[in-house]
C-alpha cells in the first residue's frame with residue numbers, strides 16, 4: 001500500500017463532435033475505498049469509465065489507474081483493472097463455467113489455477129449450481145453476477161463497475177452489495193457508477209455527482225446530505241398528554257415545530273447534531289418521557305433534486321440512446 005491514489009481523473013474531457021459528454025472531470029480514489037459516480041441518464045458516467053479503462057481516448061486530460069497513465073501506458077492500466085460494463089460481455093452460448101475458464105485462458109492463467117478459481121468464483125456469486133447451464137438460460141441477476149465474476153478472474157486491484165445492479169431485483173442487489181463490500185474489505189479499490197442514490201449511500205466512501213458532463217458536487221454521503229440543509233429533529237413523546245409542553249420546550253431552542261398528534265411526534269427543522277443536542281438537553285429534568293429523539297437527514301434523492309433541479313430517476317427529455 002502506498003499513499004498514491006488508486007484511481008485519478010485529471011481534467012478529463014470527451015467531445016463527440018459538437019457535444020461535450022464529459023467536461024473537465026477530476027477526482028481521486030484512495031486505495032481500498034469506494035467512489036460512487038452518481039448521475040442521471042446521459043450524465044457522462046459511462047464515457048468517464050470508458051476513458052479510465054482505455055476503451056476510448058480522452059479528448060483532453062488523462063487518468064491514472066494504479067499509477068499507470070491511460071494515455072501513455074494503456075496496457076499498464078489494463079493489467080491493473082477489471083471492468084464490468086453496462087452491457088453484458090459474457091458469451092451467451094457458453095455455460096457460466098466455460099465463460100470463466102475462457103477469460104482465464106485469455107489472461108494466460110494456468111488451467112490448474114483456473115479450475116480452482118472458477119469454482120471459488122461460482123461459489124462466491126451463488127452460481128455453483130447454475131455453472132453448467134448456458135448463459136442464455138440465466139436470469140438477469142445471474143448474468144450480472146457472472147459479469148462480475150468474470151471481471152474478477154484476474155484478481156485486479158482496481159475494479160470499475162458501470163451500473164452493476166441495474167435491472168436486478170432488490171434481493172440480488174443487496175447480495176451483490178455484500179459481495180462488493182467483501183472485495184473492498186480485501187483491499188480492492190472500487191469505482192462504481194450508479195443512478196441509485198441508495199446504492200451510493202450504501203457502498204461509497206465518497207460520492208462524485210455528475211450532471212451533463214460536469215462534477216456538480218463531491219463528498220461523503222453524509223456531507224452531501226448535510227449540505228442540502230433540510231435536516232430535522234424528530235421527537236416522539238411517550239404520552240400524548242405531554243405534546244403541548246414538549247412543543248414549548250422545543251420552541252425554546254428552534255423557531256419552528258410541526259406537531260403530529262396521532263404519532264405523538266414533533267418535527268423541527270434544525271441545523272443538525274448541534275440543534276439535536278440542545279433539544280435533548282432542554283428535555284432533561286422535565287419529567288417528560290420520550291420514546292425517541294433523532295435526527296432525520298435528507299436522503300440523497302433530496303440532495304440530487306436540490307443540485308440538479310430534477311429527480312434522479314426522471315428520464316431526460318432526449319430519447320434514451322442505446323450505448324454499449
Ligand SMILES: Nc1ncnc2c1ncn2[C@@H]1O[C@H](COP(=O)(O)OP(=O)(O)OP(=O)(O)O)[C@@H](O)[C@H]1O
Nearest residue numbers: 016021039040041042043044045046047048321323
Ligand atoms: N459514442 C458516442 N457518440 C456520440 N455521443 C455519445 C457517445 N457516447 C456517449 N455519447 C453522449 O454522451 C453523453 C454521455 O453519455 P454516457 O453514456 O456517458 O452517459 P451515462 O451517464 O453513462 O448515462 P446512462 O445512465 O444512461 O448510462 C450522452 O449525451 C450521450 O448521448
Ligand SMILES: [Mg+2]
Nearest residue numbers: 045046047086
Ligand atoms: Mg452509462
